[in-house]
Amino acid sequence: MNNIDTIVSIATPMGTGAISVIRCSGDNTANIINTFFKKKLSSRQAYYVNFKKENIVIDDVVAIYYAAPKSYTGEDMLEIMCHGGPVMYQLIINEILQIDNCRLAKPGEFSERAFLNNKMSLLEAESLCALINAKTEAAALAARESMSGKMTKDLLDVDNAILKTRIQVEALLDFSDEDIETEGIQSISKLIHESKKEISKILEKLKNNRLLFETSKVAVIGKPNTGKSSLINYLTEDEVSIVNKKAGTTRDVVSKIFSLDGVPVTIFDTAGIRDTNDLIEKEGRERALKQAASANIVVYLYNVSDGIDQEDIEILSNIRKANENILVAANKIDLIEKEVLEKIKANNKEDLFISIKENINMNMMRNKILEYLKSAIKNSSSGLYNIKNIEHLNQAYQEIDGIQINLNELELIAEKLKMAQKNISMVLDNNDDERVLSGIFSNFCIGK
Ligand SMILES: Nc1nc2c(ncn2[C@@H]2O[C@H](COP(=O)(O)OP(=O)(O)OP(=O)(O)O)[C@@H](O)[C@H]2O)c(=O)[nH]1
Ligand SMILES: [Mg+2]
Known part of the structure; x- marks a missing residue:
């Protein structure tokens, strides 16, 4: 593939730093070298040289020339390591852009040329993008x-x-x-x-x-005081939400991105849902339900001592209209007798039984969340x-x-x-x- 343009771009993050790296690729690379270094560079060798505009030294740099086809793009390439900071690389790039057929590279254009020149497969390009x-x-x-x-x-x-x-x-x-x-x-x-x-x-x-490679969304929903904020703090290993014995502590949606065994997850803490005349709580309830609808999965918490009552059933059926992926968990199992717990378990076989406070079955909780996420995002589209x-x-x-x-x-x-x-x-x-x-x-x- 023959590209007419020679592309130029900064390859390191813009801003202040020790050095900046500028990359050029295309047929005019030799011309750039001649114009600014006034000497021949052997391929794949680092040179400490002055980058000059006519006879004025703009910067002293390290330059490496990669002769085609043994380069990242498969074309003639040049990498210039100049002094860092937001100004110097721009001065150099502006000078290079004066050379015929040189232009700024678009995002990913070096890799696109590498792909078009058979330097990488599509699968590898996709993996690079993910990396x-x-x-x-x-x-x-x-x-x-x-x-x-x-x-x-x-x-x-x-x-x-x-x-x-x-x-x-x-x-x-x-x-x-x-x-x-x-x-x-x-x-x-x-x-x-x-x-x-x-x-x-x-x-x-x-x-x-x-x-x-996705950032999955998990919404934690339930009645007040069931331990939603405690769960968020436990999973994120952070004090993201205020935990208090007073019901109605969380009033608005609070979110945090964290790594759940390597999987990037945004978790949403929500206000406890109950019938109320308090306008702020009503708004919090609406927001919680909206969050449940837009999440990949919902973790629904209830207090094991209270069991699942009519109110829980109504909330759950409300959520289910918009989101089928609901992991139901009974919290605070440390507060009840073993025999009582066994009976409740027998009647609610699908639910997960945990104690966030006493760290009981919490590994199982993490695994279940991952398992639910895996099947929930199966059909969603990914960029x-x-x-x-x-x-x-x-x-x-x-x-x-x-x-x-x-x-x-x-x-x-x-x-x-x-x-x-x-x-x-x-x-x-x-x-x-x-x-x-x-x-x-x-x-x-x-x-x-
Ligand atoms: N015994 C026991 N207490 C718990 C457990 N998990 C949470 N708690 C306590 O339950 C109370 C409520 O916890 P939160 O995490 O604030 O509950 P919440 O669901 O966020 O409550 P709201 O924000 O009011 O809806 C706090 O006093 C917690 O310490 C548990 O597993 N066992
Ligand atoms: Mg809370």
């Missing part, structure tokens, strides 16, 4: 792993295994020897089983990654992480899962395997215009 935008350590590490090409390799391995199975099925279609048939069927059955296992492993990873990959892989899994291994069904098996392969190739497809145009590169920062 730049990662909000937790776990998200960054997961993105890093799939960027390294491991996901691509795993997919190629499964694709190969399915191809091998298809060849065996086709061969069997051409033979009618009984011994060969029995052996062949066994081998096909084994191969199919393995492919299914591998696809489901990759699928699980994609789903987990998806959770890492960062491509849901289409999950859909294609799911389809590949369904095709293989639907296979009945039977000698009379060989043609159908061959067809299903072909469809599975087709779906895997869609994830690996580097020419998927829809994905390229979905704006992954514009989600990148300037200079990447």
